[in-house]
Amino acid sequence: MSADRDAGTADGSRAGMATDPAAVQLADTLADMIRGAGLRAGALVASEQDLRARHEVGRSVLRQAARILEARGVAFMKRGIGGGLIVAPPDPEPAGRALAILLESRMQGPYAADRLLKAVDTHVFLTSTPRLDPDECDQVRQLARRLKRDSETSLPPMGEIRQLLSAIRGLVKDPLAGLAYQTIAEYGQDMAPYSVLAGGLAYRGAWWGSLLEMIEAQIAGDVGALFELRERQLALVRDSQAAWSAIDRDQRQVPVIEGELPDGSGHPADRLARELLRDVRLLGWSAGARIGGAGDLVARYGVTVSTLRQAVRMLEQHSVVRMERGRAGGLVVAVPEPAAAMGRALDYLGRTEIDPQDAASLRRHLGLKALSAIAEMPTERRALALEGDGPGLSLARFGALSGDAAIEIFSAVVDAIAPVADHDRHGLGPLIAGALVAGDAARARRLFLSHEQRVSRRRP
Numbered sequence: 001m002s003a004d005r006d007a008g009t010a011d012g013s014r015a016g017m018a019t020d021p022a023a024v025q026l027a028d029t030l031a032d033m034i035r036g037a038g039l040r041a042g043a044l045v046a047s048e049q050d051l052r053a054r055h056e057v058g059r060s061v062l063r064q065a066a067r068i069l070e071a072r073g074v075a076f077m078k079r080g081i082g083g084g085l086i087v088a089p090p091d092p093e094p095a096g097r098a099l100a101i102l103l104e105s106r107m108q109g110p111y112a113a114d115r116l117l118k119a120v121d122t123h124v125f126l127t128s129t130p131r132l133d134p135d136e137c138d139q140v141r142q143l144a145r146r147l148k149r150d151s152e153t154s155l156p157p158m159g160e161i162r163q164l165l166s167a168i169r170g171l172v173k174d175p176l177a178g179l180a181y182q183t184i185a186e187y188g189q190d191m192a193p194y195s196v197l198a199g200g201l202a203y204r205g206a207w208w209g210s211l212l213e214m215i216e217a218q219i220a221g222d223v224g225a226l227f228e229l230r231e232r233q234l235a236l237v238r239d240s241q242a243a244w245s246a247i248d249r250d251q252r253q254v255p256v257i258e259g260e261l262p263d264g265s266g267h268p269a270d271r272l273a274r275e276l277l278r279d280v281r282l283l284g285w286s287a288g289a290r291i292g293g294a295g296d297l298v299a300r301y302g303v304t305v306s307t308l309r310q311a312v313r314m315l316e317q318h319s320v321v322r323m324e325r326g327r328a329g330g331l332v333v334a335v336p337e338p339a340a341a342m343g344r345a346l347d348y349l350g351r352t353e354i355d356p357q358d359a360a361s362l363r364r365h366l367g368l369k370a371l372s373a374i375a376e377m378p379t380e381r382r383a384l385a386l387e388g389d390g391p392g393l394s395l396a397r398f399g400a401l402s403g404d405a406a407i408e409i410f411s412a413v414v415d416a417i418a419p420v421a422d423h424d425r426h427g428l429g430p431l432i433a434g435a436l437v438a439g440d441a442a443r444a445r446r447l448f449l450s451h452e453q454r455v456s457r458r459r460p
Contacts, residue, residue, distance in 0.1 A: 019316050023064030026055055030065060030085070031074050035347065039087045045075060047084035071317050072344060092175070095348040096182030098341040099409055101318045103187055104277065105336045106405040107285050110191045110241055113184045114234065115373060116406035119365040120180045121230055125223045127361050128172045137219045140167045144215050161208070168215065175352035176362050176417070179345060180410055187406075190277050206236050257303045269310035272303055276311060280320060280333050291321065293330035342412065349417045359418035363395055364452050366414060368445050370398040370407050371432070375441035377403060386433050393429055393451055395420070420455055 034045060046054065052062050066077040066085060073094035078086045103112060147160055162185075169181050210233050217225035257272050276291065283289040292300065297308055312331065315321045319336045323329070374382060385401050399411025428451050435444035 019068070019313050020061055020064055022057065023061045023068060026057060026061060026065040027068035027072075029055070030069060031072065031347070034075060034087055035350075041087050041089035041351070043087045044082075045085040045087060048077065051085060067313070068317060071314065073348060090175070090348055090351040092169075092179045092182040092348060093186075095341075095345045096179055097186050098318055098336075098344045099179075099183040099413075100186035100190060101277075101320060102336045102338055102341040103183070103405050103409060104190055104281070105285055105320075107281070108405050110237070112404075113187050113406045115369045115404050116180060116366075116410055117184050117230075117234075119369045119407070119410075120177050120184075120362065121227070123358075123362045123365045124172055124174070124177050125226045127358065128174055128177065129218055129221055129223060129226065132171050132218070132221075136171055140164075140171060140215060141219060143167055144212055148212055161211075164211075168218070171218070173355075174358045174362075175349055175354055176359060176414065179348065179413075180362075183406075183410075190274055207233060210236070257301050258307060268303065268307045269314060272301055272307055272311040273314045275301065276315060276331075277320065283333055285333060285335070287333055287335050289333045291331040291333065294323075297331065342409075342416070345413050346416055349413070354418065356418065359414060360452070360456055363414050363418065363420070364449070366407060366411050367395050367398055367448050367452070370395075370402040370404070370411060371436065371444045371448055372441045373402040373404045373407065374398070374436050375439050375444060379439065382439065383437055386437055393432075393448075398448075 030045065030051075039045065045051070048059075048062060051057075052059065055062075057065075063077070066075070069075040069085070070077070070088070071094060073088055073091045075085050075087050078084060106112070143164055147164060150160075165185060169178050172178060172181075210229055214226060214229045214233075217229060257268050257275070276297075279291050283291065291297070294305065294308060297303075298305060301308075303311075312321060312323060316323075319334050319340065321331050322334045324332055374385065377385065385403075394415060395411045396415040399408040402408060402411075428447050432444050432447045435441075435447065
């Protein structure tokens with residue numbers, strides 16, 4: 001398709017960029033139906049013909065709805081005999097993507113997930129690492145060794161690195177921790193999209209080396225080494241951030257989107273979606289700011305209308321952008337809906353099995369990080385945040401007061417999926433508040449741990 005023909009769709013009206021609202025409504029209805037019926041992974045919801053007749057929609061609307069459900073990790077359409085809409089297995093990727101984009105919209109920079117990562121690491125290294133399955137460890141090690149051999153001449157493709165990271169997360173049989181790691185990974189990839197990674201090969205090499213060491217330490221159960229290696233990885237990110245930021249802010253850095261790339265960095269629409277997210281960040285995530293018309297974007301990124309349409313639909317699913325019609329329209333910035341992202345996380349977790357002890361451990365480490373963050377606030381801001389009756393004892397409340405968006409989001413997730421009564425018979429709430437007002441993180445953390453121990457003793 002020529003640039004001239006693409007430019008004729010600049011207002012989006014003939015390009016068909018926007019998702020049909022009827023398809024979104026049908027996807028919501030089908031997701032509610034699947035959830036209400038308690039259908040398991042692999043179950044047939046209904047055939048395509050039955051769904052069209054039952055909901056009185058055309059093939060185009062139904063297929064758009066099916067694509068939406070697939071993007072959400074809820075269900076997918078299977079073709080052929082015995083096909084139809086099939087319930088998908090639980091997958092943390094769609095929910096992690098939604099939470100990562102919600103975190104990005106808070107505009108807290110490249111280190112916004114650091115406290116969350118440290119809380120999850122502490123939980124996983126101390127509780128999950130000792131109980132890893134030896135056979136599964138060997139499979140991950142074999143994959144890592146194969147990639148290491150391949151990397152002796154060049155770095156492994158990003159697609160293979162993502163495969164390895166997914167396998168590592170799969171070792172930990174903890175859906176809450178897995179979702180947190182997926183969110184952090186998605187956030188990190190958005191903060192360093194393809195255009196940035198292409199200019200950071202030296203960083204990638206050092207990070208890859210530390211990842212291989214972490215795999216061996218995890219298999220060995222060497223918790224001390226795991227913490228040290230994670231600090232090395234975080235230092236690599238900090239040391240390279242100035243160079244990355246310069247690339248990220250340079251709008252002349254336009255990557256090759258279409259075609260097979262040597263690093264295997266994913267589908268063109270996914271690469272484009274992450275670059276469009278970079279445009280949104282450069283616009284300060286200002287709702288209503290114009291990113292460009294369809295023709296402008298096709299020319300800027302050298303992509304087809306089809307790839308642009310798919311990328312726009314991906315971002316629409318997370319309320320990142322919307323396509324406005326008319327000459328002054330085009331693709332504009334929107335604001336993610338926290339309830340929608342939270343709903344996807346809870347939908348995913350609701351289809352998994354969560355060990356209560358794992359939930360309690362992650363809750364404890366999230367709470368400790370939240371309390372430390374509150375104590376580190378400037379004195380006046382901290383006193384203002386704690387005005388009134390104190391923080392209570394709910395994890396979501398501590399997270400909301402922390403000023404750390406990642407801790408806030410995951411504290412709310414844990415409180416929603418594994419709630420603990422905010423009961424304070426021992427009057428610890430005011431004591432914790434007093435310690436926080438004084439900036440005494442150590443005392444606040446100890447009082448919180450006392451509460452958590454009492455709660456644990458009450459659990460059946």
